[in-house]
Structure formats: C-alpha cells, structure tokens
Amino acid sequence: xxxxxxxxxxxxxxxxxxxxxxxxxxxxxxxxxxxxxxxxxxxxxxxxxxxxxxxxxxxxxxxxxxxxxxxxxxxxxxxxxxxxxxxxxxxxxxxxxxxxxxxxxxxxxxx
Amino acid sequence: xxxxxxxxxxxxxxxxxxxxxxxxxxxxxxxxxxxxxxxxxxxxxxxxxxxxxxxxxxxxxxxxxxxxxxxxxxxxxxxxxxxxxxxxxxxxxxxxxxxxxxxxxxxxxxxxxxxx
Numbered sequence: 001x002x003x004x005x006x007x008x009x010x011x012x013x014x015x016x017x018x019x020x021x022x023x024x025x026x027x028x029x030x031x032x033x034x035x036x037x038x039x040x041x042x043x044x045x046x047x048x049x050x051x052x053x054x055x056x057x058x059x060x061x062x063x064x065x066x067x068x069x070x071x072x073x074x075x076x077x078x079x080x081x082x083x084x085x086x087x088x089x090x091x092x093x094x095x096x097x098x099x100x101x102x103x104x105x106x107x108x109x110x111x
Numbered sequence: 112x113x114x115x116x117x118x119x120x121x122x123x124x125x126x127x128x129x130x131x132x133x134x135x136x137x138x139x140x141x142x143x144x145x146x147x148x149x150x151x152x153x154x155x156x157x158x159x160x161x162x163x164x165x166x167x168x169x170x171x172x173x174x175x176x177x178x179x180x181x182x183x184x185x186x187x188x189x190x191x192x193x194x195x196x197x198x199x200x201x202x203x204x205x206x207x208x209x210x211x212x213x214x215x216x217x218x219x220x221x222x223x224x225x226x227x
Binding site: 097 | 144146151152153154155156159167170200202204215216218219220221223
C-alpha cells in the first residue's frame, strides 16, 4: 500500500531565508506523480508544486522547488526567500485517484 | 463557477441532528471527491464520484454517512444522527478529467462541522 510520511510536525523560518520540508513515501509503482499542497488558515488546499516521477529534473515554481530522490523515495520541498504569506500547513500527497496524504508540516515565518 | 464552492462554511449541530453539506464543483469537472480533515490532521478520503456515479465510497466511516451527486454536478454529503467524533472540516475537490492523476485537484474551502 502507498504511504506518505512527513516527519516534521512544525518548522519555522526567518523571513527571506530558505526552509526545506521533508516527505518520504512508499510505493511499488514506477510512474507516478507527487504533490505539495499548502493549506492556509482559510482552509483551502492550494497546489504548490507537482513532480512527475519519470522526469529526472526537479520541479520548480518560482520560489518553490523540490528535491526528488526517486530511489530513496524522498520528495522534499524547498521554499526560498520565505515570505510571511508562506505561513501555512504544508501537505505532501501521492495521487492514486484519491490523494494519499502525509500528516502535514506547520510552517511559521518569523519577521 | 470559477472555483469549488462549499456551503455552509460553518455548521454547528447538536448531537443526533442530521446535517447536509453542499459542494458545487467547477463547471464541467467530471471527478468529485469528499475528504474529512480532523483538527491537526491530514485529509482522509471519504468518497469519489465520476459524474453521477459513486465509484468509491470505501472511506465513509459508517452508514450514517451518505453522499450523492444526482446530476453529475452539485454533490451533497449527508451525515445522519451526528456524533461528536464527526466534528471535522469536510473538504470537497473536483478535477476536470476522470482517471488522470497529473494535475491534482481544485479544492473548496471546506465546511467546518462542530457537533455539540
């Protein structure tokens, strides 16, 4: 069965600094996608970035990038130049039609 | 509409009361999901529709939970005889194409249900 693990319940970062959120997963599939979602206090899940497993290149979306290590089944999210608006819960998710979620990491951004 | 709309945004129910939560997905979206998110937890899958067909209801926690999408657009999640453990945020998500996992899903802002 597929599982997703986020081992950091809480993280904090200074504004303008860089932070990395960890995620590991387990699957027997060879071709799949991985997502990072952001959930601010408004509760709406917002897709931050996605990675296609068959692509060697790490996905990048502006200040957000991933470090995808397929063999190690690791999918970490790096946020560069952190902003106050980045404060939120971040969830790693593995789609198998329904999404399989990690428990989330609460990110605080300190001014 | 432009996004996934859920109503009500907040609902307080007395234990034993029936509630109905509504999800209005993006127009034309084929797939629709319901998730339950307890406080401080990740979402847990409840059920999945492809158009009007409920293809997976394996996550519904008990027979008190019932979901429908009769015309393949708006969906309603109904909880009968609510109990305190039903208190959670209920998230709805929709996707344009059935069977594709590539683009994620668009989520609504959820309904926070509190059972007192």
